[in-house]
Amino acid sequence: MSERDHDKSGDFNDFLLKIGRLNYSWTNTESLLIHFIAGLAGCDKEVAVVIFLTLNTSRARLDLVERLAKMPGIPPEQRDAVLELCRDMTKLSALRNRYNHCIYAFDPENGSTRAILMRIADRKTDIRMGQSNPIDEDALNEIDDTLSRLTDLNARFWAVARQFDYPL
Incomplete structure (x- = not known):
């Protein structure tokens, strides 16, 4: 294997590691929707887990959380915080x-x-x-940027879950 081939192979391995991190970060953040389902639907976490696992796509899970946030009786401050998180998560889903x-x-x-x-x-x-x-390099930088934004989004999800006392 030439040095150039080795460099290209290393670049692709770096890419694969970043894709693995992207999937891990996405799944970790998506799992926080369980707390939002429980809090918004007024059920315990175990019921929310069943609902979450029954919906088999990220889009379906986000749709559910968005719709629950729009239900009558959800205070506007809570609704708006949840909808903002869901919008930001939807934007980040494109690269993944x-x-x-x-x-x-x-x-x-x-x-x-x-x-x-x-x-x-x-x-x-x-x-x-x-x-x-x-x-x-542009693709790798785009993944790095998305990873950084997912990390921030994850922290924001936790903050909102705590702010509105969702079951943790």
Whole structure:
């Protein structure tokens, strides 16, 4: 293996480690929705866990928490705090979803790696498939930024859960 090939392999390994951290951080933060379900629905944490696990997508779990926050009787300050967290989490989901729904291609000529999105994008009159993005320094920096924002979001979720005395 040439030094250049080793460097490219190391870059891809760094990328994979960052994707692992991204998935861990996402799952860790998403699990905090259990406390929000319990607090907003007025149930204990065990019931909230069953509800959380029954909903099998992040989007469904976020939708539930958003809808519970909008229920009559939820004070506006609480509603707004929860909705802001859910909006911020939804924004951060885009990068995670991109890298969790792709395959990776390696160019043997120059050693570059790219992510190919395995999703169909429906447009008005056509479809698009196979969107390709290089895995380069910009991609790694974008993952680092998202990881930092997820860490901040996690702390904000905990603060709101404590502020409104959700079951912990």
